[in-house]
Amino acid sequence: MRLFYEFYAQTVVNGKWLCVVVKYGEDDAFVVTAYLTDKPKPGEDLWPIK
Numbered sequence: 155m156r157l158f159y160e161f162y163a164q165t166v167v168n169g170k171w172l173c174v175v176v177k178y179g180e181d182d183a184f185v186v187t188a189y190l191t192d193k194p195k196p197g198e199d200l201w202p203i204k
Contacts, residue, residue: 155186159194 158174170190177186 156200157195157197165190 155175155177158176160172161169162172163169167190170192171194172188173191173194174188175186176183
C-alpha cells in the first residue's frame with residue numbers, strides 16, 4: 155500500500171492534509187480509504203515536489 159498526501163490550506167476544519175491510501179495488485183490498483191490528518195506519516199518520498 156502507498157499513501158498519497160496533498161495539503162489543503164482551507165477546509166471546514168482549517169488547514170489539513172488529505173491522505174489517500176492506495177493498494178496495488180498485480181494488474182490493478184484501488185483506493186482503500188481517504189481521510190484528513192494534521193501531518194503526513196514519516197516515510198520515503200517517491201515523487202517529491204520540485
